[in-house]
Structure formats: structure tokens, C-alpha cells
Amino acid sequence: MTVTIYDVAREAGVSMATVSRVVNNNPNVKPQTRKKVFEAIERLGYRPNAVARGLASKKTTTVGVVIPDISNAIFAEVARGIEDIANMYRYNIILCNADKKKDKEISVINTLLEKQVDGLLFMGGTVTQEHILAFKSSSVPIVLCATTDDNNAIPAVDIDHEKAAFDAVQLLISNGHRNIGMISGTLQDPANGYARFQGYKRALEEAGIPVIDDHIRVGNYRYESGIEAMKYFINLADKPTAIFAATDEMAIGAIHTIQDANLRVPDDISVISVDNSRMASMVRPLLTTVAQPMYDIGAVSMRLLTKLMNKENVEVTKIVLPHEIIVRKSVAHVK
Incomplete structure (x- = not known):
């Protein structure tokens, strides 16, 4: 009983x-x-009985979190930041994996709202019109985490992905590289894909280096797509002396492919990426990468959401956190 x-x-x-x-x-x-x-x-x-208490107070002290890929260490770090701040403010988390699929993201958003969550954190890729419609149907606050919408209409916490990519490619250029390939994420993704491609492109253009289509391959952020892209680059007659990968995972795929071809990183080909996941310090040589403050992105997103849920005065709803380049062993200077 x-x-x-x-x-x-x-x-x-x-x-x-x-x-x-x-x-x-x-x-x-x-x-x-x-x-x-x-x-x-x-x-x-x-x-x-939390349900009964929620009905009485009209609050469930529960926050829904939509995560693109629960197996990805980067998103796990964001989730840790979210959970720590949620615990601090006595909120419970319902974490839902959306597999980076738009239809599943929309379904999960609607399911969480039906469960009467007090607020929603959305980590995903492209924020489409369908996402916006789902968000507008919500009577509770929503914060975008590690992504943004095109019109900056929804509160969001992220880094400047274009500047992060620009800084990474500029480091390669400052080390004498002019033949630089890119392993990009999907260009339909505004942050990890398109913005990072734009940063790559701007760095080359400002240095007077032509942007060559053959030096750009689109991956899916995963290790395997880094392997496939690097196989393509190695077979070019004029192969790049350096690779900028949009994620650590694709960069590590590229490093292993270079090594499998009996070439050396960084002596033959340098590699740099964005993320600074734990894998960056596990691969050999250690991977030079642009660090996203993933834990902080999660923590700041959750804190912003608590303010919105408690109807506190919030002056800034678009928060851009700083990034930094972590220089390790995968980039060499060329003459």
C-alpha cells in the first residue's frame, strides 16, 4: 500500500x-x-507525491533537456553543467536524446511540454521554423544551449563559432601554411557547420589565400567521416599541408588516416580542430584545438533558465562565452 x-x-x-x-x-x-x-x-x-505537489503549486520543479547525441562526450559535458546548476536550484532534469534528427527533436520537445516541465533547454543543430512553432506553443521559458536561432529571438548561450574557426585557421597561417584543407560539418548546421566554414573561409581570404573547393570536404562530425575526408585529401596531387577539422572527433579520424598512410603529424600534415574534448589529450600527437567551455555553456544556460522560470529581470538573453586555443603537438611550422 x-x-x-x-x-x-x-x-x-x-x-x-x-x-x-x-x-x-x-x-x-x-x-x-x-x-x-x-x-x-x-x-x-x-x-x-511530486505530481500532487506540482498540481497544487502549478510547478513541477522539472526541466526538460533535449540533447542531440547522448553518446558524444561534448554534449555529456554540457549536460553535467546543466545538472550541477539544476541541483543547486533544486530542479530535476528529464534528459531526452534526439539523435540529431529534426522530427525526433520536435517530438521530444512536445512530449516534454506535455509533461508540464517548468522550462526547456534545447541542444541541437539547426533551429528550423518547425522548432520555432513548437517553442511558440510553449507557456514555459526555453533557452537554446550551444546553438542559436537565425533571428536571435530565443534566449541562447553559445560561443562565437565563426571566430573560433577563424582563430584556428589563422594559427595555421601564422605557422606558414597556405595549403589548408577543411573537414566541415554539414553546412545546414548554423553553428558547428556553416559558421565554422565561414570562419575558415574568412581567415583564408584575409590572408590572400584562395578558397579552393577541392580543399573542402563535408563530414557528419563523426570519427568515420574524418577518415573518409582525409583519404580524399591524401590522394590529391597537391595535398594540403594542414587540416582544419570542425570537430575533434573528425580531426582524430584524420590523424589516424595520415598515420596509416605512413605520413607523420605534424611533420607532413598538421591538424587542428574545435571542441577540446577529452579525446584531444588522448590521441598522439596531442591535438591542438579550440576549447569550447562546454561545462560553462551548460551551467550558464541552466542559470539563465532559472532566472526566466522565476520571472527575474534578465537584461541579456544572448550570451556568448569566450573560447581559447589549446596549443599541443599537432601543428608544425612550415617554411
């Missing part, structure tokens, strides 16, 4: 209102009475 608040009140010899005050940490309860109630709760194994 389920233990109810009535059972606890009877066991402790107090009213149900007193039990409710104790459970909800109301200070207006005598210490001796509080002790009696907690002892009764422990003896009976009572657990407060």
Missing part, C-alpha cells in the same frame, strides 16, 4: 498541515515536532 501524508500525520500525532509544512521546509514548525514527523516518515518509508 502507498503511504500517504494522512498515514504520516497519524503516526506522528500531528495534523496533515503540519506534515506538509515539514516536507516543504516551512520554518514555522517547532524542532521537536519536526523531529517527530521525520521519524514517522522514516519508519513508514513515506515519499512525497
Whole structure:
């Protein structure tokens, strides 16, 4: 049988209102009475009914989080930042994996809203018109995490992906490289794909280096697509002396392909990327990469959402966090 608040009140010899005050940490309860109630709760194994409390307060203290790929260490780090701040503010998390598929993202968003979450954090790729329509149907705050919408209409926390890519390619140029290939993410993705491609392109143009179509391959962010792209580059008559990969995972695929071809990184081909996942410091040579503050992106997104959920005054709803280049061993200087 389920233990109810009535059972606890009877066991402790107090009213149900007193039990409710104790459970909800109301200070207006005598210490001796509080002790009696907690002892009764422990003896009976009572657990407060979160659904009932939510109906009464019109709050579920639950936040929905849509994550593109739960197996990706980068998103796991963001989720950790979200959870730590959620715990600090006593919110529970419902984490949903969307597999980077638009239809599943929309379905998950609607499911979370139906579950009466108090707020929603969306980590994904392209924010389409269908996403916007789903967001507009929501009566609770929504924050974009590690992505943005085209019109900057929805609160968001991210880095400047175009500048991150620009800085990475500029480092290669400053080391004498002029024949630079790019392994890009899908160009339909505004952040990890298109913005990083634009940063690559701008760095070359500002250095007076022509942008060559044959030096650009589009991957899917995964290790295997880095392998396939690098096989293509190695077979070019005028192969690049350096590769800029849009993600660490694709960069590591490229490094292994270079090594499998009996070439050396960075002596024969340099490699740089964006992310600074844990894998960047596990591969050999250690991967030079642009660090995204993934934990901070998650933590700041959750803090922004708590402010919106509590109707606090928020002056800035578009937050751009800084990135930095972590120089390791995968980039060499060429004459």
C-alpha cells in the first residue's frame, strides 16, 4: 500500500498541515515536532507525491533537456553543467536524446511540454521554423544551449563559432601554411557547420589565400567521416599541408588516416580542430584545438533558465562565452 501524508500525520500525532509544512521546509514548525514527523516518515518509508505537489503549486520543479547525441562526450559535458546548476536550484532534469534528427527533436520537445516541465533547454543543430512553432506553443521559458536561432529571438548561450574557426585557421597561417584543407560539418548546421566554414573561409581570404573547393570536404562530425575526408585529401596531387577539422572527433579520424598512410603529424600534415574534448589529450600527437567551455555553456544556460522560470529581470538573453586555443603537438611550422 502507498503511504500517504494522512498515514504520516497519524503516526506522528500531528495534523496533515503540519506534515506538509515539514516536507516543504516551512520554518514555522517547532524542532521537536519536526523531529517527530521525520521519524514517522522514516519508519513508514513515506515519499512525497511530486505530481500532487506540482498540481497544487502549478510547478513541477522539472526541466526538460533535449540533447542531440547522448553518446558524444561534448554534449555529456554540457549536460553535467546543466545538472550541477539544476541541483543547486533544486530542479530535476528529464534528459531526452534526439539523435540529431529534426522530427525526433520536435517530438521530444512536445512530449516534454506535455509533461508540464517548468522550462526547456534545447541542444541541437539547426533551429528550423518547425522548432520555432513548437517553442511558440510553449507557456514555459526555453533557452537554446550551444546553438542559436537565425533571428536571435530565443534566449541562447553559445560561443562565437565563426571566430573560433577563424582563430584556428589563422594559427595555421601564422605557422606558414597556405595549403589548408577543411573537414566541415554539414553546412545546414548554423553553428558547428556553416559558421565554422565561414570562419575558415574568412581567415583564408584575409590572408590572400584562395578558397579552393577541392580543399573542402563535408563530414557528419563523426570519427568515420574524418577518415573518409582525409583519404580524399591524401590522394590529391597537391595535398594540403594542414587540416582544419570542425570537430575533434573528425580531426582524430584524420590523424589516424595520415598515420596509416605512413605520413607523420605534424611533420607532413598538421591538424587542428574545435571542441577540446577529452579525446584531444588522448590521441598522439596531442591535438591542438579550440576549447569550447562546454561545462560553462551548460551551467550558464541552466542559470539563465532559472532566472526566466522565476520571472527575474534578465537584461541579456544572448550570451556568448569566450573560447581559447589549446596549443599541443599537432601543428608544425612550415617554411
